Amino acid sequence: MPADIQADVQQTVEARPDIVRTISLPHKSVLGRDVPALEISHHVRDNDGRPVFLLMGGIHANEWPGVEVATEFAMDLAEQDGRDPRITALLDRVRVIILPVVNPDGYEVSRGGRIPDKRKNCDPTCGTAVDPDTGSDSAGVDLNRNFGVNWGGVGSGGDKADGDYRGPKPFSEPETQNIRDLVTGRQVTVLVGLHTYGDMNLRPPGQNASPLTPDEAVYAELGDQMAQANGYPSKLSRDLYETSGTAEEWSYHTTGGLGFETELAGETNHGPFTTSVLDQYHGEREALLRDAEAAGNPRYHSRITGTAHGTLELSKPGLHSTMTADGPFTWDVNPSIRPGTDGRNIQESWTLTCSGRTVPVTVGRGETTTVSC
Template sequence: MRPRLQSRRRRLTALGAGLSGALALTLASAAVTGPASGEPGNGADDRVQVVKVDAPTVAQRNEVLALGLDPTEHADKSGIEVVLYNEADRELLREAGFTWSVEVRDLEAQAERQRKADAAYAARVDESPLPSGRTAYRTYDEYLSDMRMLAERYPRLTRPLTLERRTVLGEPIRGLEITTGADTVADGKPTFLLLGAHHAREWPSSENTLEFGFDMLQSYADGDARARTLLGGSRLIIVPVVNVDGFKVSRGAEPLGDFSTFDYEMKRKNCSISEDTPEQYLGGTCEENPAGRLRGTDLNRNYPGFWGGGGASTSWSGDTYRGDGPGSEPESDAVRSLISERAVTMMISNHTYSNLILRPPAIASTGKSPDELALKELGDSWAEENGYVSQASYQLYDTSGSTEDWSYWVTGGFGYTFEIGPDGFHPAYEDAVVGEYTGTTEAAGGGGGNREAYLQAMEAAMAPKYHSQVIGRAPARRTVTVSKTHVSPTSPVLQADGTTRSQIYFEDHLTTRYRSDGGRFRMHVNPSTRPLVAGRYGRLPEAPPQDTITLTNPAGVPAEGGSEETTFDVQGLPEADNGFATVSIEWPDDADWDFYVTGPDGETVGSGATLDNPEVITIPDPVAGTYTLTAENYEGAVGEWSGEVSFSGPEPPQTSGIEEAWQLTCTDRRGEVHASRTVVVDRGEKVRVGRACVPRKRR
């Protein structure tokens, strides 16, 4: 059986609330008093499993997410992985028309093996190859202790950081600023921000983040020329644990090993309680409550940029619940405030798992970023070191409200997500942390691992071609500030019944300051015009598109459930420049055919598996070579199909023509403004403002 898009839509409408797995069914029945999703069954066939759902297109993967199942963040061109906790979750997939293959047959058994591996590694190894020498996952208190130790050991290179807002439970969110002269925040340097644990159960994300802090400080102290250049010319900020409340619950939980609703080790979200939470699931603490780990908001679906769109749950209980409003959570708002008050020219948000480097856009309908070529080039270069797949985030599935989508489209700073490791949220430490960071595991590709990828990212944060500069002169003890306030829209806000409501508008205030010692200054900033309004990437054709191809239908009709194949050739330069290939197939009867297109590399590039006639498959930027079309007699076909492949040129660049400006001001110690002007500067440009503290008419 193949995925049936229209039957899935009918199923989603029937569920209405879009809840997580069996919990959707639970809350639909007054006879059941508690959440059931995640509750393991008693039979051998009801083990908690990781499965890969057959979903070869982005649209199909989005529909899997819309079912409210627990995603692993692991997906590729053939499908998406989710956790199935019980038979109710399996039935949800079946009724939606999906098929799947089992990737991890018994998640509980796998977790037990990983715990044993961790204990064995810590017992046999006194000091790992990591910069810290750690041999086991840290507790939250150990993160705080290690950051205090680094601050005490390297006082001139570090500045302890507490983010502006506390967590839902009132905990401060701690970090560390690392650079020469770290206490001078208004130094004009570009900033590289490294974040961990937006999702509580993703422990390797925090470990990799803190290890890079250790690495840079030790390397600088050892006289490493590369580290000295980077810390002399840029600022590193690490925030190992963004989701402090959730992480403390996950890391401190007694493992049940059954991945049930009340196995808090697998908590993903923060500790907020949605205003939509039913009364029977209120009360209790974050680590012990009637809804278990299902309460809370997914912080990486809560950022205002494109909030409310696809790839996030509308239900309070969903593992990807977006929150009650854009930026509603104090933790995501704290990160937003930090980025807004620093010149963050490069940001990486670390997660697990999938061995991926993801770049904007996170939603396909947004369109490719105007910086697509540079973003892709950087991601590809890092992937050569850690062995990950570099791609745009939307190529997996839509993800609205993510960190990098807000930070890039609204502030202009480059932003990425790293999905660390191939096989678990916090698998064996030796592989997921030691191996992935140093590049010594097979999965890490044998390069420099995440260590080298982070180093290259920090070099990119410092490289003038990827951001902007303001250069001028100012007297001592004057503060030069560039700032701007602007309003941006969310996505049209998706509702539980599949309808949408109007976009919500949110305001951002961005500020970068430089404290002058007198004389010439240089401020590293992001472009004055937001990528959101600047335009979208495109290219001009270098040749005409290819002529239309008529597909050859093999003789005969395969039996129901059977299939047949035909091929077609796509040309490349200099003969043709194809921006899109569109495969259209129709048939004369009421039966149903499904069609799948495989590219020259053997990977699925598109499918037509709906109830539509004709089926239409669009392939963007098709590479030259031979493609295979597989036609499956899904249900009762007796007549022949016919089809063609048509081609069109690439989409041209879209330039809005809109220019936004920074407001540059010069103030004294009392805050009195001595001069003010607007500054327009593009990516890779420098603007010279002369004597910034002298009003223009006096120059």
């Protein structure tokens, strides 16, 4: 992680160790860097059933403002807890995980000035050959085309030299593997990726040929709430341009958690700090608070209640999370009924393991079901 961002992260952890902890993600970057995230919540070390809001910055190396906004939001939450009643209440209900820099290798090359317009991650040749016309290099993979839903589709390149090169296979890169493991091991009910620049709040689908999602009404509702806060219009992702293999679309179709991409305002990917970050932070802060509150609102996800003692496990193929209960419990989870890419819901059930036995749990968005353990 770049030194300035690392210093801010460390300062936040040291100032509020009671509510902030560092999560060391399992995969180092291509060039061997650690990729830490911050978890911010009351009772941050408890394994309870609260939902997760995940905020990510810096998946594209040259989009510096997203890194700054994500880091500032983490510091803001930690500083205002106990002072701002809204933030204090939020951290009671929701676990906020912030990954400031998804792509630390590329960000270091871009922010350090070697290749300011570098977009992709790195490979061992990173920064050794710069295209004089584009100011970029061909090394690496566009991480936001490397996820496992609609991978290889329209709006992603198949040639290594392409600026949106999708990689040789889904999740070929350690940086996208980190997000995959983070999301599939938790109940991430709302996910937001910060990008520049487009002045939009974007939701799936990313392809002109794809139907609207089964949750279009809910998606549009929350997107409109974001738009009221940050002033960027709420649109379908394909309204900006077509994309495939993105983090937000993968997360939604894999887990049912609502995934958004916010394109911050600007005229370049990394304009002056004042206009790119400071001038728009107030509005974006409000949008992110609304996103985090939506992550804790059971209208947007599902709930499982019951009484149990010990560790509970919830799983579907590719998904697995746990919580610890000691009596009556409420587990905020994503729906078992999964949204398909064809615009229809897929009828699936969670498998809940408790008290040494398994219980199938079928629950839709906005529903609560009670189980007997």
